[in-house]
Amino acid sequence: MERTTLDLWVGIFVVAGIAALVMLAMKVGNLSTYNVSETYQVHAYFTNIGGLKPKASIKSAGVLVGRVTGITLDTQRYEAKVTMSLDKRYQFPKDTFANILTSGLLGEQYIGLMPGGDEEMLKDGEQLKKTQSAVVLEDLIGKFLYNKAAEPAK
Amino acid sequence: MPIAKSFRAIGHRSVNAVWRIGLATRFFLLTLRYSGNGFRRFHLIIKELFSTGVMSLIIIVVAGLFVGMVLGLQGYETLKRYGSESALGVMVALGLVRELGPVVAALLFASRAGSAMTAEIGLMKATEQISAMEMMAVNPIARIVAPRFWAGVISMPLLAALFSAVGVFGGYFVGVVQIGVDEGSFWSQMQAAVDFREDILNGVIKSFVFGTAVTVIALFEGYDAPPTAEGVSGATTRTVVTSSLAILMLDFVLTAMMFGGK
Amino acid sequence: MSAQNLVEIRDLNFSYDRRPVLEGINMNFPRGKLVAIMGLSGCGKTTLLRHIGGSLKPTRGYVKVDGQVLHELDQEGLYAMRRKMGMLFQFGALFTDMSVYDNVAFQMREHTDLPEELIHDLVLMKLHAVGLRGTHNLMPSELSGGMARRVALARTVALDPMLIMYDEPFAGLDPISLTVVGDLIRRLNDALGATSVVVTHDVQESLKIVDYVYFMAHGVIVAEGTPDQIRASDRDFVRQFVHGEMDGPVPFHYPGGDYRQDLNLRA
Numbered sequence: 001m002e003r004t005t006l007d008l009w010v011g012i013f014v015v016a017g018i019a020a021l022v023m024l025a026m027k028v029g030n031l032s033t034y035n036v037s038e039t040y041q042v043h044a045y046f047t048n049i050g051g052l053k054p055k056a057s058i059k060s061a062g063v064l065v066g067r068v069t070g071i072t073l074d075t076q077r078y079e080a081k082v083t084m085s086l087d088k089r090y091q092f093p094k095d096t097f098a099n100i101l102t103s104g105l106l107g108e109q110y111i112g113l114m115p116g117g118d119e120e121m122l123k124d125g126e127q128l129k130k131t132q133s134a135v136v137l138e139d140l141i142g143k144f145l146y147n148k149a150a151e152p153a154k
Numbered sequence: 155m156p157i158a159k160s161f162r163a164i165g166h167r168s169v170n171a172v173w174r175i176g177l178a179t180r181f182f183l184l185t186l187r188y189s190g191n192g193f194r195r196f197h198l199i200i201k202e203l204f205s206t207g208v209m210s211l212i213i214i215v216v217a218g219l220f221v222g223m224v225l226g227l228q229g230y231e232t233l234k235r236y237g238s239e240s241a242l243g244v245m246v247a248l249g250l251v252r253e254l255g256p257v258v259a260a261l262l263f264a265s266r267a268g269s270a271m272t273a274e275i276g277l278m279k280a281t282e283q284i285s286a287m288e289m290m291a292v293n294p295i296a297r298i299v300a301p302r303f304w305a306g307v308i309s310m311p312l313l314a315a316l317f318s319a320v321g322v323f324g325g326y327f328v329g330v331v332q333i334g335v336d337e338g339s340f341w342s343q344m345q346a347a348v349d350f351r352e353d354i355l356n357g358v359i360k361s362f363v364f365g366t367a368v369t370v371i372a373l374f375e376g377y378d379a380p381p382t383a384e385g386v387s388g389a390t391t392r393t394v395v396t397s398s399l400a401i402l403m404l405d406f407v408l409t410a411m412m413f414g415g416k
Numbered sequence: 417m418s419a420q421n422l423v424e425i426r427d428l429n430f431s432y433d434r435r436p437v438l439e440g441i442n443m444n445f446p447r448g449k450l451v452a453i454m455g456l457s458g459c460g461k462t463t464l465l466r467h468i469g470g471s472l473k474p475t476r477g478y479v480k481v482d483g484q485v486l487h488e489l490d491q492e493g494l495y496a497m498r499r500k501m502g503m504l505f506q507f508g509a510l511f512t513d514m515s516v517y518d519n520v521a522f523q524m525r526e527h528t529d530l531p532e533e534l535i536h537d538l539v540l541m542k543l544h545a546v547g548l549r550g551t552h553n554l555m556p557s558e559l560s561g562g563m564a565r566r567v568a569l570a571r572t573v574a575l576d577p578m579l580i581m582y583d584e585p586f587a588g589l590d591p592i593s594l595t596v597v598g599d600l601i602r603r604l605n606d607a608l609g610a611t612s613v614v615v616t617h618d619v620q621e622s623l624k625i626v627d628y629v630y631f632m633a634h635g636v637i638v639a640e641g642t643p644d645q646i647r648a649s650d651r652d653f654v655r656q657f658v659h660g661e662m663d664g665p666v667p668f669h670y671p672g673g674d675y676r677q678d679l680n681l682r683a
Binding site for chain 1 (some may be wrong): 173200201203204207208213247251255308309311312313315316319320324341343344345346347348350352353354358
């Protein structure tokens, strides 16, 4: 085979392969949402995080604003300490409410932020005071059964 | 003594297997050592990229499309029962990027390009082309083996990426175009669930490892084949069998290392 | 060592799996001469040739080429030595994935920094010398057996080696190709001032062209001499070989048990 045709085909092959990789990264994966923009760190304590994992998304009004960067157990308080990195573009009031939510019935867990009314904004390294833990399905079922049992029989 | 005989047979086979693994490792290290020459003359690698990569394109693309379509169909049937058809994109994409892309592409690569490599090198040996090259003071590992090795190592991740990308479109075609899953949730849930580093990069690493394994096995079997017609055909069969098993075993090990520890 | 001999073999012994293949071989290959090694299939001729090429290491004794003992060289030394050697393999061993042109140009590109235009001229000259300049665009699979052998010959002498080895150059050729190849071997040897070793069992063709002959059987030299001496020899083995007689020191029957017993006949 002619050297130039060979080069052409190999060129097409390599470009197609790299294009496939880029397409996977941008269209299928979340590289496009990996914000290279600057972030700031905040943390919050939860009594129970349920199935929350590092890299879980943080949303406010359904918009992705950051990611969970670390989860540790604070042995002083025996509560889960969740550190999050939030996009610098999105500023939240000091009394913002952090809530562990589930996307769909069996979906992944994420943190929802509900802004409060404080004038001052959260700064890097500060703590979100108001939190609500994850809903644990077993507790819910337990409560439901307890209530059922307490109901007077018809 | 039939028992002693079968023990002896087992012993003989084990010793042989270990011996061959050692030889293959030495062969691999020699290939790395003599690779410098190949990079200085990159057109040798380009020529091999054509016969390994470009020639495998059609089988990879067609297989990827169908695997994606089957995933779309099966995934829909299963997810429908839980009312979460919108997660179809996640299922198709994760299945392809993490497992099926690297593994199936590598299996196809082993039977398409790997067997061809073994047969080619085995025939070169049988027709004394390799001896002739040695007599011309040209190291056959540097001139014949190393360019093919690097072509294989470069092609495999690209082929696996193509396989996954085409497969995602296959799943999209069946799921969204034909069955009518919501297009928006198909893509958005997929993007939310597929992590670039965790899933896509790990898939690329997998296919890189598989590419190395398949190419080394194929080249070694060819180089080590008895220089006869039966020798070459036997070596070609062994390439496909050994590299398929190696791919699946390595896949388990890599998956355990990447995703198992959490 | 005498400066007249390019290759000297002294007391060469070689065993494969403890089975002796060569025993106590002594040979001289004077510079500029064309020497044949003859013998039956499996007598160790090709093994001997591989020792001269440095692919095998002797169990005892040595092969000296141009004053250097081959098995004492490291890989670089051996490769440097091989650049001065050429070897024609039994069926040519042309690289099947390259054109005739690229085959002949192979060593020039690997071992020299010659510009491509010069290589082009050299390749065409080498091909012209074997009468196949017109084939340079063909692939080896498009050549006949005799043509492939001649192209391989052009490739062998591409870098003007001082020692040319031929492994069964006449095997499987038609009578015309046979004469052509034989004539080329002689002419190339004289034109290049090289020394040639021809391993063959084709007696008639080689006796026409060589200067000296060694006869081997079962790993030892059984006779040697100039072609005239060999033709005139009255030793049984040589006569049987030269004239192709069916029975003689080399028996028609492979050794076996008693024929009648094998057929279960009773005496």
